[in-house]
Amino acid sequence: MTIPNSAEIEELRREARDLIGQWRDAARFQPRSDNWMRGFDGDFSRELAKRGLTGLTWPREYGGQGRGQLARLAVNEELLRAGAPVAAHWIGDRQIGPAVMRHGSPELRKEILPGIAAAQFVFCLGMSEPDAGSDLAAVRTMAVPAAGGWRVSGRKIWTTGAHHATHIYLLARTQRGDRKHEGLTEFIVDMDTPGVSVAPIVDLAGEHHFNEVTFSDVFVPEHRLLGTVGGAWRQVTEQLSFERGGPERFLSTYPLFALVLEHAGPEHRAAVGRLVARLATLRRLAWNVAASLDAGAAPIVDAATLKYLGNAFENDVVDFARQTARTGTPALAEACAQALLASPGFTIRGGAADVLLSIIAKQETRP
Amino acid sequence: MSDDRGELRRLIADVVDGTPIADRSSDELWHTLRGLGLTTVGVDEASGGSGGDYDDLATVVRTLGIHASGLPVAEAALAAWALSGDRAVDDRSRIAFAMDGGYEADLSVLRVPGVPWLRNESGVVVYDSSGSASYVELDAPGVTVHPEVNLADEPRDVLEIRGAMGVPLESAPPLAAARARHALLRAAGIAGAAEGTYRLTREYVMQREQFGKPLSRIPAVAASLASMRVALVQLDAAVERALDALRGDRHAGQAGSAAVAAAAVIASETAAICARTAHQLHGAMGVTQEYPLHHYTKRLWSWPGEVGSEEHSAEYLGGLALEHGEATVWNALTS
Structure with missing residues (x-):
């Protein structure tokens, strides 16, 4: 395969590096592992947007840049490499924008997409519930028809960034029945709608990223319905496969890996070499996934493989760093501890490792 | 073609x-x-x-x-x-390929172990460890072929040359290029054998019934099968990447050699995972002479170490990373 428009892609990469360099040199952010989820800085996201480094893949008429997935990969991998604070736009840019492009009405696209591309709209994901984790189809939050729209009641949990968000993507049940994959519908809800409340869940690092979001008879206007009534299962699984195949699935601990390269000694050559071999291969897989998406394919197995192997790599970086940290600097020890405390989430969010294997097996054992 | x-x-x-x-x-x-x-x-x-x-x-x-x-x-x-x-070469040439020969202490004897199918051929291209290439007729005086085999019963003979080194090949490609190409072809062969192993295993667990249903319906079996698939996808990506790198780096400088070393490391891991998992999923059926699985798994056990060891590839790659630092590693990943 040849790389399309490689000059265009390298120019974007340079722009991303320039901005990252300016902010880092001015100490406007500290590189950290897992900062695509933990590092929230609306100013930084809006600065990226101003320079055309968000909304890269959707059309210009909706505020996007009309470029391909390979361009998006180049920009995002530079942000992850730097451990930059990108949580403010990451979820909207990665999966809500593309979902609205695919399933939204023209009005909904016009209403939502430019706001995401400009990093003015901050999205969180209302998927998981207390009784619906890996088994997402078990959601109970109900949306019932009302004059001019729907009324929603229920509870969502593990909602990252809900306390910063302007909008929530909501997966709700519009019909009860025996077949739990049917009767699900997607909505986009303003976080300031009366009846939406947010309660923090502090994680084991002592940080506040997760929340519980409660919907108490919340009105959602008809035009905020995404796609078809009762047809959300197919839409959401598609959205999740987009969510899985990106570089944040193996680069969450890259800032730590970069530090390790400075501290490891000659006795660590083989161990470092094995990590580099895996990292290089993962990056190639991410490139393959991006190229497949650009070609209009749905690389389900490749994306699940990338996430499965990528998360294992992220954890192995932490394990290796802990060995070298014993003789390293306090900065390395601190970076190591920070990544370690973030690490349990890697193999859970976006599809637990065990679920990914079952997705791959299902694809592979179709008669 | x-x-x-x-x-x-x-x-x-x-x-x-x-x-x-x-x-x-x-x-x-x-x-x-x-x-x-x-x-x-x-x-x-x-x-x-x-x-x-x-x-x-x-x-x-x-x-x-x-x-x-x-x-x-x-x-x-x-x-x-x-x-x-x-x-000039032609399809009837019967020439073996021997890499990284080492001299004995007094430099009078060159010994190359593990030469594939040497016994069947009439001549051999030999690279010694200093990088000199030459062509040697196997019936020349001082040339001996000691037959050996690997675990898969494939000829891996020892070449021994006493005295002269045959005809020097002035235009032969550099040793690094020959090594990289040989190692990457071995990784490609392993990728193929791993895929063959996977196909056989997939067919088996989908057909074989235990507990009243195909084995593939047991979640632990399905997950094991998927982990083989994961290993295959990973190896194919590593091999593709190295092929791209060699295409842009014909003489196998650092970029090409490093990408090949990465593929060799992944190939070794994939071979081990696929052989072990395939046998586990086949149960006792897989260990007979009659059932075809061993034709694959013996190769997966033999091939990875034959063209440069995994340890050596990992050390080479890690050494480069530590010597040149993060920025160089990153550029190599993303170029």
Whole structure:
């Protein structure tokens, strides 16, 4: 395969590096592992947007840049490499924008997409519930028809960034029945709608990223319905496969890996070499996934493989760093501890490792 | 032999599928492959080769691996490639390929272990560890072939040369390029054998019933099968990446050699995972002489260490990373 428009892609990469360099040199952010989820800085996201480094893949008429997935990969991998604070736009840019492009009405696209591309709209994901984790189809939050729209009641949990968000993507049940994959519908809800409340869940690092979001008879206007009534299962699984195949699935601990390269000694050559071999291969897989998406394919197995192997790599970086940290600097020890405390989430969010294997097996054992 | 690699794969599958799995390393099949020009892929037609490029050759080697054939197409084609600057080659040439020979202390004896199928050939292209390449006739005085085999019963003979080193090959490609190409073809062969192992295993767990249903319906079995698939996807990505790197770096400087080393490390891991998991999923069925699985797994156990050890590849790659630092590693990943 040849790389399309490689000059265009390298120019974007340079722009991303320039901005990252300016902010880092001015100490406007500290590189950290897992900062695509933990590092929230609306100013930084809006600065990226101003320079055309968000909304890269959707059309210009909706505020996007009309470029391909390979361009998006180049920009995002530079942000992850730097451990930059990108949580403010990451979820909207990665999966809500593309979902609205695919399933939204023209009005909904016009209403939502430019706001995401400009990093003015901050999205969180209302998927998981207390009784619906890996088994997402078990959601109970109900949306019932009302004059001019729907009324929603229920509870969502593990909602990252809900306390910063302007909008929530909501997966709700519009019909009860025996077949739990049917009767699900997607909505986009303003976080300031009366009846939406947010309660923090502090994680084991002592940080506040997760929340519980409660919907108490919340009105959602008809035009905020995404796609078809009762047809959300197919839409959401598609959205999740987009969510899985990106570089944040193996680069969450890259800032730590970069530090390790400075501290490891000659006795660590083989161990470092094995990590580099895996990292290089993962990056190639991410490139393959991006190229497949650009070609209009749905690389389900490749994306699940990338996430499965990528998360294992992220954890192995932490394990290796802990060995070298014993003789390293306090900065390395601190970076190591920070990544370690973030690490349990890697193999859970976006599809637990065990679920990914079952997705791959299902694809592979179709008669 | 241009870009239609699908056609190339079908051609090989057609030829090999007609041969029982235990005979896919036979002289007869070797003659057929030679007759089809598959042993000189990647050498220009003007130099007596079959044309095509190195990527075509990797496809041939990978496809033979899928069908559990261990015939030394990689070595024959590399020998022809190394010779072609100095002399004409043809499909009837019977030339082995020997890498990284070491001299004994007094420099009078050159010894190269593990040369594939040397006993069947009439000559050999030899690279010594200093990088000099030469062509040696096997019936010349002072040349001895000691037969040895690997776990898969494939000839891996010891070449011993006392005294003169045959005809120097002035136009032979540099040692690093020969090493990288050889190692990557081995990784491609492993990718093929791993895929063949996977296909056999997938078919088995989908057909074999226990507890009243196919094995593949047991979640732990399905997850094991998926973990094989994961390993295969990873290895194919590593091999593709290294093929791209060598295409842009014909003499295998650092970029090409590093990408090949990465593929070799991944190949070793994939081979181990696939062999172990395939046997586990086959249960006792997989351990008989009669059942075809061992034709694959013995190769997966043999091939990874034969062209440079995994440890050496990992150390080389890690050494480069530590020497040059993060920015260089990153550029190599993303270029």
